[in-house]
Amino acid sequence: MDGLISVQDPLFPTLSPVVIGPHCIAAPVILAPMAGITDAPVRRMAMRYGAGLTVSEMIASEALMTGHAEMTLRANGAGVTIHAVQLAGNEPHWMAEAARLAEASGAHIIDINMGCPAKRVTTGAAGSALLRDLPLATRILEAVRAAVSVPVTLKTRLGWDDTATLAPELAARAEAAGYAMVTIHGRTRCQFYTGTADWHAIRAVKEKVGIPVIANGDLTRTGDAAAMLAASGADGVMIGRGAQGRPWFPGAVAHHWKTGRAPATPDLAEQRDVLLELYDGWLALYGVTLGLRQARKHVGWALEAAAETAGADAAWAKDWRGRILTSEDPAAVTQGIRSAFDQLAWRAAA
DSSP, rough: OOOOOOTSSOOOOOOEEEEETTEEESSEEEEEOOOOOOOOOOHHHHHHHOSEEEEEEEEEEHHHHHHHHHHHTTTTTTTOSSSEEEEOOSSSHHHHHHHHHHHHHOOOOOEEEEEEOHHHTTTTTOOOGGOOOHHHHHHHHHHHHOOSOOOEEEEEEOSSSTTTTOHHHHHHHHHHOHHHHHHEEOOOOOGGGGGGOEEEEEEEEHHHSSOEEEEOOOOOHHHHHHHHHHHOOOOOEEEEEGGOTTTTHHHHHHHHHHHHHOOOOHHHHHHHHHHHHHHHHHHHHHHHHHHHHHHHHHHHHHHHHHHHHHHHHHHHHHHHHHHHTTTOOOHHHHHHHHHHHHHHHHHHOO
C-alpha cells in the first residue's frame, strides 16, 4: 500500500457517496464489525484516519437488554462521529427492543447481523443461520425497522452453502422493509473464512436491489478495492481483517479512492504513537485487568504491521510478542512497545 499509484493500478470506478438516512458517506470505505476487535478506541482511530464509517462489535440483543457488562461496553460509541451499532439475535421482539435501547443510548445507525458464521451464534439460530429461515429473518427485519427512527442496515453472506445463495432475496426483503443499505460478505456460512471471497457473486445482490450494496471480504491492499468494486458492482467496500493492526488502512483506501493515489504507510514513529494511544484507550475503557487482555491481540498485530513496514522478518515480531504480551504490568507493556519500535527503527536505519 506504500507510495503513489502506478500506471498499472486499476482506477476506481466513478461512484457516488453512499447516503444512509441523514448520513452522507463521501468515500464509503467502512470498517467491519469484528467481535473483540472494533471497540470504541479502534473505531475512533479508524475514523481519524479517514474511514467513512465504522460499526461496533456484534452485540447479542437479549444480553444487551439485561445489562450484560460486555455487551454494554461493545455498544459504547464515545467519540465516534457516526455511531453504528450491530445487533444479533433470533427473536424479533428482543431485536426490536435492543434496537430501541441502542437508539436511546445514542446510536445513529442500527446494523443487523445475519452473517456471523460462528457455531456459538448459528447454534442459537442467529447470524448466518437466518439464511436458512427467510420468514424469521423477514420478521426480524420488519420488527427492528418499525422499532426505531434511525436508519437500519443489514450485513449478511451469500448464503448458508453453495446450494442456496439467498443473499439477493434477503436483500430484497430488507429493501422492502425500509432498510437503507446492505453489506454482503462474499462467502457462504459453510466457507467460514476459508478459500477466497467471491466478489463477482455480490453483483447478483446489486442487480436485485436499489439501495446501496457494500462488498466485504479479502480486501487487504489498497489496490484490491478497485478490483472488488469492478467485480461486484457494489457502491462501497467494507474492510475487516485487513485492518487488524492497521487502523489507518480503511482511510488509506478511501484516500486512494478520492485521489487516485495511495498514501504512504505511516512511519514507525507514527505507528508506535497510534498503538500507545490505543493502549491507553483500552485501559480506560475496560480497566487494567481486562484492558491488558483485550490489548494483547492488537499489540501482536501492530508488531507484525511494523515489521512489514520495516522489512523485518516474522521472527522479530514473534520475539517481541513473547516479551510484551506476557506482562501484567501496564507500564512494562508501554515500555516494551517503545523498546520494540526503537529497535525496529534502529535496524531499519542500519
